Amino acid sequence: MxxxxxxxxxxxxxxxxxxxxxxxxxxxxxxxxxxxxxxxxxxxxxxxxxxxxxxxxxxxxxxxxxxxxxxxxxxxxxxxxxxxxxxxxxxxxxxxxxxxxxxxxxxxxxxxxxxxxxxxHAPFAGFNRAQAAVVEGAILVSRLFMLPADKVDREMAYLQIAIDKTAGDHERTAWSWLVAAVERHRAGSAVDGPTAARAPH
CATH class of the missing domain: 2.30.110.10 (Electron Transport, Fmn-binding Protein; Chain A)
Structure with a gap:
């Protein structure tokens, strides 16, 4: 696990x-x-x-x-x-x-x-689907260099459901960053060819 x-x-x-x-x-x-x-x-x-x-x-x-x-x-x-x-x-x-x-x-x-x-330091208030969706979306964005565009689109569309139904301000902000990152990656790929971005460690 x-x-x-x-x-x-x-x-x-x-x-x-x-x-x-x-x-x-x-x-x-x-x-x-x-x-x-x-x-x-x-x-x-x-x-x-x-x-x-x-x-x-x-x-x-x-x-x-x-x-x-x-x-x-x-x-x-x-x-x-x-x-x-x-x-x-x-x-x-x-x-x-x-x-x-x-x-x-x-x-x-x-x-x-x-x-x-x-x-x-603080109590855990419970699980939130939008938070889980952002984490999954972040993993997708970290792998844009290796995933087919249609797979990314399908998974982002599914995760969007949880964002729309359960997100608060923090989750909506985080999601907007991920969506913009996908768009930037595709714009860069169209101009320069495939890029090999990787998540920061």
């Missing part, structure tokens, strides 16, 4: 980095597998730390994927050399245990992290 989260890390100079990323739970470990090149990977290798942020503000997923908004407020983590989202509902602080795939320059090194601290 892969859980869609926001991973925050910090560079050596303290500069924060925010990235949507799937996380797996394997026994006592949280497993991350960022694509190269990856600021998240570089920061974790340097600091041996990261934070999983649990949030229902899907603007963060869409904003990072589309580069429309990446400067989300962060505060220092409690136990590790990293940062967390200031507005997260909860967070888990992680320390690097070991990495698989660095010796052969694997495209996706596997980072095995151990949770050393957890905090809750």
């Amino acid at each position: 892969i859980h869609e989260t926001i991973v925050t890390t910090a560079a050596r100079d303290g500069r924060p980095h925010v990235a949507p990323m799937g996380a797996r739970y394997e026994g006592d470990f949280v497993v991350l597998a960022p694509f190269r090149p990856s600021t998240t990977l570089d920061n974790i290798v340097a600091s041996h730390a990261a934070v999983l942020n649990f949030t229902t503000d899907v603007r963060i997923f869409a904003g990072c994927i589309t580069h429309r908004a990446t400067d989300w407020p962060t505060v220092a983590a409690s136990r590790v050399a990293s940062v967390r989202l200031a507005a997260s509902l909860a967070h888990a602080e992680l320390e690097l245990d070991h990495i698989d795939g660095t010796d052969n320059n694997a495209e996706r090194p596997v980072l095995w992290m151990k949770c050393v601290h957890r905090e809750n």
Whole structure:
């Protein structure tokens, strides 16, 4: 099972980095597998730390994927050399245990992290279909370089139903960023040929 989260890390100079990323739970470990090149990977290798942020503000997923908004407020983590989202509902602080795939320059090194601290900050109000639709739409946008246009259109049209029925202001804003990103990708492809955009990590 892969859980869609926001991973925050910090560079050596303290500069924060925010990235949507799937996380797996394997026994006592949280497993991350960022694509190269990856600021998240570089920061974790340097600091041996990261934070999983649990949030229902899907603007963060869409904003990072589309580069429309990446400067989300962060505060220092409690136990590790990293940062967390200031507005997260909860967070888990992680320390690097070991990495698989660095010796052969694997495209996706596997980072095995151990949770050393957890905090809750605000209650979870419940599931919202529009929030789930934005997360799915963000994943689609991150794969525009590899998906047929008709598949993207079909899936975006289906997700639009949840947006129309259940979205609030945050979800509508996030969705508008994703729709605009699809349009920009197609306009660029028509002029320059296929592009190979990839989600930020």
